[in-house]
Amino acid sequence: MTDVALTEHGAALSLPLSGALGRAVAASRTVEAAPDPHVPGRWRLKAAGKVGVATVTGPGGESLTIRIAPKVPIRRLLFLLGYALGAKGWRDDDVSLDAEPELLPALARLFERQADRALRQGLLQGYRTTEETSLVMRGRLREADQIRRHHGEFPAVEIVHDEYTTDIAENRLLRTATDRLLRLPGLSRDLRGRLLRLRVRLADVTPIGRGHEPPVWRPRG
Incomplete structure (x- = not known):
């Protein structure tokens, strides 16, 4: 498996790929992919309007993992998402989040931070x-x-x-989200350790089974 890092709407990258894998990447439409006209055996990959991580597997079993970073810094992107959900006046602040260069680990770190803050007084009962x-x-x-x-x-x-x-809907949602985030690839050692400590605090809470509807909960206070 090969990894490649691109930036949304950034410069194209020339990469040595087999014809089968190159065609699979092009067919996936994850990025724009075409044979490099200047160097035989290489493909030019360019990220367009998608961000995130995707793995493309060719017919022969070889695969390519593509990591696409947003053109806007992640800490600023998260601020803009929050502003879109509840615009109460424009602010120029960035979200304080410098440790994670990719979107999913950044969201995992924000989740751990907020969950830790919510549970400082103990689990809700x-x-x-x-x-x-x-x-x-x-x-x-x-x-x-x-x-x-x-x-x-x-x-x-x-x-x-x-x-x-403590085995109530709010804590079950936190436990399930923690378990899912721990399965993400690319988490830093520090973040994985923080999520593991959070799961220990939620050890007596029942996770939601795969395919089951999330339990209903209502904000308190």
């Missing part, structure tokens, strides 16, 4: 409604389920109860 089959009576009896599932049996009971716990 709340009531969660739980339905379960139990050998101990607590909460309220689910009469219809009890009759349907355990008619004439003892001592299992179908109950519903409210549990005061």
Whole structure:
């Protein structure tokens, strides 16, 4: 696998690629790609309107990872995104984020910073409604389920109860996001360590399974 770094709308880069891989890159439309007219066996790659990271694999199994940085510095790009969501007057400040040169690691660092700030007083707790089959009576009896599932049996009971716990929607979203970010390639050692410490703080929280709908939550306070 080969890595190449480009800048959005920046200068083209000449790279030695096989014809099959070059054609695969061109077909992917991730970047503009064409054979270099001056040097046989090389392709000229130019980033147009896309940013991020993509891996293109040719028919022979060889692959190329393309990293495209935005033409606007990431710290400024994030400020502009925030301004677009809630414009309360123009400011010339940059987002304080000099450690990450790429967009996804930058977002991961911002997430870790905000999550750490939110959890400084401890994990948020709340009531969660739980339905379960139990050998101990607590909460309220689910009469219809009890009759349907355990008619004439003892001592299992179908109950519903409210549990005061940290395993609530807000913390589950944080845990799931942390797990997903830890799978990103290209994280610095420092950032990965910070995310791992965040996951330890959320160790007793249930992550959201792949393909499951995120739980509903409401802002508090």
